[in-house]
Amino acid sequence: MKSNLTPLGPKADKDTVRRSNLSLVLRAVRDESEGEATRAGVASRVGLTRAAVSSLVEQLLDSGFLTESGKTFSGQAGQPGTALKMARTGPAGLGVEVNIDYVSVCVVDLAGTGRVRLTEHLDNRGAPPAEVLARAARIAARTLESAGEQELFPVGVTLALPGLVSGGAVRQAPNLGWNQVPAQELFAASLADERPGREALTVSSENEANLAALAELWFGGLERIRSFLYLTGEIGVGGALVINGELLRGAHGFAGEIGHVVVDSEGPQCRCGSRGCLEQYAGQAALLRAAGVEETGGGVGIAELERRIRAGDERAVAAVAGAGRMLGRVLSGAVNLLDPDAVVLGGIYRNLMPWLSPPVDRELTDRVVSGLWSPGSGRLRASSVAGDAARGAAALVMTDVLADPVAYAGRTAVR
Numbered sequence: 001m002k003s004n005l006t007p008l009g010p011k012a013d014k015d016t017v018r019r020s021n022l023s024l025v026l027r028a029v030r031d032e033s034e035g036e037a038t039r040a041g042v043a044s045r046v047g048l049t050r051a052a053v054s055s056l057v058e059q060l061l062d063s064g065f066l067t068e069s070g071k072t073f074s075g076q077a078g079q080p081g082t083a084l085k086m087a088r089t090g091p092a093g094l095g096v097e098v099n100i101d102y103v104s105v106c107v108v109d110l111a112g113t114g115r116v117r118l119t120e121h122l123d124n125r126g127a128p129p130a131e132v133l134a135r136a137a138r139i140a141a142r143t144l145e146s147a148g149e150q151e152l153f154p155v156g157v158t159l160a161l162p163g164l165v166s167g168g169a170v171r172q173a174p175n176l177g178w179n180q181v182p183a184q185e186l187f188a189a190s191l192a193d194e195r196p197g198r199e200a201l202t203v204s205s206e207n208e209a210n211l212a213a214l215a216e217l218w219f220g221g222l223e224r225i226r227s228f229l230y231l232t233g234e235i236g237v238g239g240a241l242v243i244n245g246e247l248l249r250g251a252h253g254f255a256g257e258i259g260h261v262v263v264d265s266e267g268p269q270c271r272c273g274s275r276g277c278l279e280q281y282a283g284q285a286a287l288l289r290a291a292g293v294e295e296t297g298g299g300v301g302i303a304e305l306e307r308r309i310r311a312g313d314e315r316a317v318a319a320v321a322g323a324g325r326m327l328g329r330v331l332s333g334a335v336n337l338l339d340p341d342a343v344v345l346g347g348i349y350r351n352l353m354p355w356l357s358p359p360v361d362r363e364l365t366d367r368v369v370s371g372l373w374s375p376g377s378g379r380l381r382a383s384s385v386a387g388d389a390a391r392g393a394a395a396l397v398m399t400d401v402l403a404d405p406v407a408y409a410g411r412t413a414v415r
Helices: 014-030 039-046 050-062 129-149 183-194 208-219 284-291 300-310 314-338 348-367 389-403
Strands: 066-072 081-086 090-098 103-108 114-120 152-161 164-166 169-173 178-181 202-207 228-233 237-243 342-347 380-382
Touching: 014 039, 014 050, 014 081, 014 389, 039 050, 039 081, 050 066, 090 129, 090 208, 090 389, 103 129, 103 389, 114 129, 114 389, 129 152, 129 183, 152 183, 152 208, 152 389, 164 202, 169 183, 183 202, 202 208, 202 389, 208 228, 208 237, 208 342, 208 389, 228 314, 228 348, 237 314, 284 300, 284 314, 300 314, 300 348, 314 342, 314 348, 342 348, 348 380
Parallel strands: 090 152, 152 202, 228 342, 342 380
Antiparallel strands: 066 081, 090 103, 103 114, 164 169, 169 178, 228 237
8 A cells, every 4th residue: 555654854963953953043033023132032932951052152153143242131030141133244135026117126134134225117018038137137236246345145036026937937927028938047147147257146036926925924014913915016916825924825836816816807908818807907007097197117107196196186086996996806805715814905005005995995894704804903904114025035035044054154255
């Protein structure tokens, strides 16, 4: 009879256990959100002896992952402890978001703090993919130089890309006009060309809405919420689902394409080939068109839309209300299906929340069967300004560093 059990791996040796414990201690220091971490506090949190933690801390200090300063008093008996903090130099993560009308590059340090940011507003629609990714590589190369000046040295790159992303390629990004584009390969080659003679950085890729959702999970104000639906409004509408603190990618990595849920089969033609998709009613282009605002780059169109709404322009107010109703209808179906604790609206929706949330709330109240969704419940919320796809992409690189700091020890020079 064939067994369906997963084969067991080799028994962990002392080195493997120590590497695991180094990761445990490093993450415990990083996760200290209130006050300052101490050896005693970390030992209590991770369940290791103080002596063991002290040895691990010394190795992390010697390797440049932690710093210590002063004394901290816990209010308990005993000697005051030395305050431990994540180092502000050394290994870092680089995130590169390629969107429809901009490229944004971010470097984060070991604590996940954004330290360098470069954003250029570019209309990437209709441009050859290789050209767009070469532009992104040039911006990334400049960002790497700025990071080096702060003694930060990214050990990898994550690309945040719109559309269906799998296996390093953009399978389909309707608003960019991309199909079967080997984005990782093209970007990596361009970045290597921008940095001759230096060691190539490992490049990975992920859907931009997924990475924005991870940034919200890690850096936003969700507190104890660990299951939520994230929507980002840009030229299109992207979505991502986090369940119990884990990103739900689906069987093929394509989960979350809520912008292409059909709300009216006889509606406007969508770039994806279907008709009446949500983004044809609630995407940036659709919103501006309905409000009679000229679509311009750099966020100027959305800023003008906000100005008109505040001035009481009836057409602008009606455009946002209509988009809110469509968003609410689609979201109510997703909430009924997936039962998240919250819905988080990011991108252009964040600043439009004062006018967008009432119609969305009404639809959720009327259509969600659980009865848990009512106006003012706090379940519908704006995204935090602390998180975005580029920062999420950079922080994703750092998850590998935190998981095995030994593998990244000594990364303290421009590579």
